[in-house]
Amino acid sequence: MTKRALIIGVSGQDGAYLSHLLLHKGYEIHGTSRDIERADLSRLDQLGVRDSIRLHSANLIEYRSILEVLRATEPDEIYNLSAQSSVALSFEQPIETLNSIVTATLQLLEAIRLVGGKPRLYNSSSSEMYGSTEGGGRANEDMPFRPRSPYGVSKAAAHWLVESYRKSYGIYACSGILFNHESPLRPERFVTRKIVRSAVDIARGGKRRLRLGNLDVVRDWGWAPDYVDGMWRMLQQDTARDFVLATGEPFSLREFTEAAFAQLDLDWERYVDFDSQLLRPYDVQCTVGDPSRANTELRWCATTKGSQLLRKLVKAEIARCEAAERNEGQSIESLF
Incomplete structure (x- = not known):
């Protein structure tokens, strides 16, 4: 049924x-x-x-x-x-x-x-x-x-x-x-989408600066x-x-930013400014997961991470910008 x-x-x-x-x-x-x-x-x-x-x-x-x-x-x-x-x-x-x-x-x-x-x-x-x-x-x-x-x-x-x-x-x-x-469906208020969007805008000759808070935080993306x-x-x-x-792999926000810009042959340090107003009142410095139980009992593992994740995010953002210029809706089903 x-x-x-x-x-x-x-x-x-x-x-x-x-x-x-x-x-x-x-x-x-x-x-x-x-x-x-x-x-x-x-x-x-x-x-x-x-x-x-x-x-x-x-x-x-x-x-x-x-x-x-x-x-x-x-x-x-x-x-x-x-x-x-x-x-x-x-x-x-x-x-x-x-x-x-x-x-x-x-x-x-x-x-x-x-x-x-x-x-x-x-x-x-x-x-x-x-x-x-x-x-x-x-x-x-x-x-x-x-x-x-x-x-x-x-x-x-x-x-x-x-x-x-x-x-x-x-x-x-x-x-x-x-x-x-993460994915291309993240709202722009999330830092990962904000970084990728800014990098693509800069590469296409648009926005010239990106403001970020604590670049030393480590996450499992x-x-x-x-x-x-x-x-x-x-x-x-x-x-x-x-x-x-989880992926089980640590990735700092600094590394994420550097990798996103590198996908577009850009030096991130030329375009990123620190903004203390973006710091959280009580931030989590590092969070990394251990998916061993899921690996064993669910036969599940994260297949996309690191540079492969960034490639997908950047590819989708470029396609989104190109679709917007053509006044078309953008499908991302091809990214699966």
């Missing part, structure tokens, strides 16, 4: 790539956004999947809203990808961040408990829950959480709610602890389509369990 998936937050980067993956696996896809009539569905358009998804409005802050969509769709699998997703923005909007993550996750868990039918739930956790892994090696599923941002605190609280409901009520619910995963495959694999296991998804 055809499986039915409900993707909560279908219009974001991960929701779009997950839709693409599940459609190719033969799923019937239902997707939600807070107000589907006003949602930005351009990412679904870029992957050519919008017309294949049944779209619904659902606000996880409102219990009745999520209960109604669960009853209407009767999903076999639920992917909770909806929330405020910017660490930097969480310092400016901590209350909204907490509500969009913690309250929303609790409402969803309660709705699942009430409707029955035993749908399987994937919850999106974050590497930000660990805080800095500097000096402590790569973070695995057993490392304690020490979050340093309202976003990280909120994700940690939601993570423990999922575990509590799994153990207390027998719900099949698991969390993917995802480290940074992967390719978003790899990570949604990991999400799906988690829900195919006999027993619900949490997994870290």
Whole structure:
């Protein structure tokens, strides 16, 4: 029988790539956004999947809203990808961040408990829950959480709610602890897209300067389509369990910037300025993941990282600029 998936937050980067993956696996896809009539569905358009998804409005802050969509769709699998997703923005909007993550996750868990039918739930956790892994090696599923941002605190609280409901009520619910995963679908407020966009603009004779904050931070950057495959694999296991998804390779923001500009034969130091206003109040210096459990139990590994990741991001940004000049929409399905 055809499986039915409900993707909560279908219009974001991960929701779009997950839709693409599940459609190719033969799923019937239902997707939600807070107000589907006003949602930005351009990412679904870029992957050519919008017309294949049944779209619904659902606000996880409102219990009745999520209960109604669960009853209407009767999903076999639920992917909770909806929330405020910017660490930097969480310092400016901590209350909204907490509500969009913690309250929303609790409402969803309660709705699942009430409707029955035993749908399987994937919850999106974050590497930000660990805080800095500097000096402590790569973070695995057993490392304690020490979050340093309202976003990280909120994700940690939601993570423990999922575990509590799994153990207390027998719900099949698991969390993917995802480290940074990038793609051409990232909004421009994310630093990776900002760097790649600026490098391409400079190479094409446009913008001449790029302002960045702490270049010494170290992250574990992967390719978003790899990570949604990991999400799906988690829900195919006999027993619900949490997994870290990461490349396992450290990459500083300085190295990322240098590599992005090098793809375009540019010396990044000629174009980048330090801006203290871009420093976070309480930054995570280093965060790198250990995907050993996922490698072994899910047969999952990150296939695109480092210079290969940068090549894809730069290629997509160039294509986006060229399409804009022609006043055309840009499809990025060819990048898979």
